[in-house]
Amino acid sequence: MASATRNQTAKKLVCIVGSDAFHQEMIGRIPEAKDWQLEQVLHRTDVQPNGTFDFDTLLNEARAIISGFDRPPDAIIGHLDFPVSALVSLLCRDHGLIAASPEAVARCEHKYWMRQYQQDALPDHTPRVVAINPFDPDIMRKPPLPFPFWLKPVKGHSSMLGYRVRETSELTQALSACRRAIHRYGEPFNAFLKHLDPAELPTDKIDGNYAVAEELISEDQLFTLEGYRHKGETTIYGAIESRRSGRHMSSLSSYYYPAELPGEVVEAAQQQVTKVLTQVGFDNGPFNVEFFHDPETGALNLLEINTRLSKSHAPLFEIVDGCSHHKQIIELALGQTPDRPKRQGTSPMAAKFMVRSHEANGVVHRIPCQEEIDKLRALMPDLKVQLLVGEGQNLSELVDQDSYSFELMDVFLGARAPISLRMHINAAGTRWCS
Structure with missing residues (x-):
C-alpha cells in the first residue's frame, strides 16, 4: 500500500529532448512544474551540431538516457525542429505515450508531401x-x-x-x-x-x-498560430505576428504576441490547418502553423506546419501569460486537458527582436556584457537576452542560418502598448547594434 501511495504522489517524469539551460529554467518556472520531474535528454548542441550528424546515433543516445531513469517517462516533448521533432515521435512510440504518430510527423515535415496533402484538402488554396x-x-x-x-x-x-x-x-x-x-x-x-x-x-x-x-505566396502580413490536436479536435491558443527584413524581406526580424488579428482571420486559418492536419492524419500532438495574409484582399495562404511548439515564442507567452506555453503541451502529453493561457503575466504585450547581420560574412568584435544587460533590465524588467555568438566568432561558422542573414542575438521584451514595445526594441537595438 505504501508503494502504491508513493507511485500516486510521485512527480511526473517529463523528458525534454534537445533543450538547454535557458529553456529548462523557463519550463521550471511554470507553476505546475512543482508536480513534474523535468529531465533534459540530449542538449541543443547535440541535436544542432556544427557539422553533420547521425540520426540513429542520436536516437540510441536518447533511448539510453531515458532508460537510465528510475522509471519510465510520463511525457516526452521537444521544442526544436528536425531532428528533435522526429526523435520525440519515435521515443513516444517506444513508450506508448501520447503523441502524433511518426508517420504523420513525416508527412507534415516533408515539404513536398505536405503540399500534396494540402492540395487534397484545400485545392483552391495550395501553391x-x-x-x-x-x-x-x-x-x-x-x-x-x-x-x-x-x-x-x-x-x-x-x-x-x-x-x-x-x-x-x-x-x-x-x-x-x-x-x-x-x-x-x-x-x-x-x-x-x-x-x-x-x-x-x-x-x-x-x-x-x-x-x-x-x-510565391508572400503577402504583407505573416503570422503563426500555436495549437494542438487532441482526439480529432483542433485547439488554437495563441497567435503571433512576424515581421521581416533584409533581402527579399525573407529574414524574420521580430515576433509580436498577441498578434493584432481580426477574429475571423484566425478562424479561417484554423479551418485551413484543421483540414490539412485531418488529411495528413496528425492527431494528439502540438503544432505551430505559419500563414501569409493580405489585410486588403483577405487572401490567406498556409506557408508551413511545424510539429512542435515554437521555442521562439516561449518567452513571449511567459511575459504575457505568466508562463511558457510548454505548460499546454506538457499537459497534453500527460493526458490532461490543457488550460488556455491566462494573460496573467507582467505585460499585456511582448516581442522577440532578432539582431541580424545582413552582410555576406564578418567577425564579431564585441558582445554586450552582463552589466550592460542588467542596466537595461533595470529599465525594462521583462528583458530577456539570448546571445547566439561569441567575441571573435566568424559568422560563416554559424549553423542553420537563413540564406540571406546571420542571427546574432535574440532580445525579448514586454510593454503596455505596441508603440512603447517598438520604442523598447529600437532602444535595445541601437544600444547593442550601432
Missing part, C-alpha cells in the same frame, strides 16, 4: 510546387516553374537553403548551394524514414535529398 533532384543537370535546361519561385530543401529549418529565384543565374547559385549542403539534413531525414511504416507514406520515392520549387 504550385514541383519536387526536383538538385543533382539533375537537366534542371538548368528547363526550370521547374516560371520565374520567380522559391527553391527549398525538402527537409531543413530556419529557412536554410531557401532561395528566391528570379532568373537562370540565381537558379544556378541556389542549386550549387543545395548540392553542397542538402545532405546535412537530407541523410538524417532518410534515416528517420527507415523507422516508419512504408505503407503509411507516399510512394513517390522523393527522399530528404530532394528540393522543391514553389510558387
Whole structure:
C-alpha cells in the first residue's frame, strides 16, 4: 500500500529532448512544474551540431538516457525542429505515450508531401510546387516553374537553403548551394524514414535529398498560430505576428504576441490547418502553423506546419501569460486537458527582436556584457537576452542560418502598448547594434 501511495504522489517524469539551460529554467518556472520531474535528454548542441550528424546515433543516445531513469517517462516533448521533432515521435512510440504518430510527423515535415496533402484538402488554396533532384543537370535546361519561385530543401529549418529565384543565374547559385549542403539534413531525414511504416507514406520515392520549387505566396502580413490536436479536435491558443527584413524581406526580424488579428482571420486559418492536419492524419500532438495574409484582399495562404511548439515564442507567452506555453503541451502529453493561457503575466504585450547581420560574412568584435544587460533590465524588467555568438566568432561558422542573414542575438521584451514595445526594441537595438 505504501508503494502504491508513493507511485500516486510521485512527480511526473517529463523528458525534454534537445533543450538547454535557458529553456529548462523557463519550463521550471511554470507553476505546475512543482508536480513534474523535468529531465533534459540530449542538449541543443547535440541535436544542432556544427557539422553533420547521425540520426540513429542520436536516437540510441536518447533511448539510453531515458532508460537510465528510475522509471519510465510520463511525457516526452521537444521544442526544436528536425531532428528533435522526429526523435520525440519515435521515443513516444517506444513508450506508448501520447503523441502524433511518426508517420504523420513525416508527412507534415516533408515539404513536398505536405503540399500534396494540402492540395487534397484545400485545392483552391495550395501553391504550385514541383519536387526536383538538385543533382539533375537537366534542371538548368528547363526550370521547374516560371520565374520567380522559391527553391527549398525538402527537409531543413530556419529557412536554410531557401532561395528566391528570379532568373537562370540565381537558379544556378541556389542549386550549387543545395548540392553542397542538402545532405546535412537530407541523410538524417532518410534515416528517420527507415523507422516508419512504408505503407503509411507516399510512394513517390522523393527522399530528404530532394528540393522543391514553389510558387510565391508572400503577402504583407505573416503570422503563426500555436495549437494542438487532441482526439480529432483542433485547439488554437495563441497567435503571433512576424515581421521581416533584409533581402527579399525573407529574414524574420521580430515576433509580436498577441498578434493584432481580426477574429475571423484566425478562424479561417484554423479551418485551413484543421483540414490539412485531418488529411495528413496528425492527431494528439502540438503544432505551430505559419500563414501569409493580405489585410486588403483577405487572401490567406498556409506557408508551413511545424510539429512542435515554437521555442521562439516561449518567452513571449511567459511575459504575457505568466508562463511558457510548454505548460499546454506538457499537459497534453500527460493526458490532461490543457488550460488556455491566462494573460496573467507582467505585460499585456511582448516581442522577440532578432539582431541580424545582413552582410555576406564578418567577425564579431564585441558582445554586450552582463552589466550592460542588467542596466537595461533595470529599465525594462521583462528583458530577456539570448546571445547566439561569441567575441571573435566568424559568422560563416554559424549553423542553420537563413540564406540571406546571420542571427546574432535574440532580445525579448514586454510593454503596455505596441508603440512603447517598438520604442523598447529600437532602444535595445541601437544600444547593442550601432
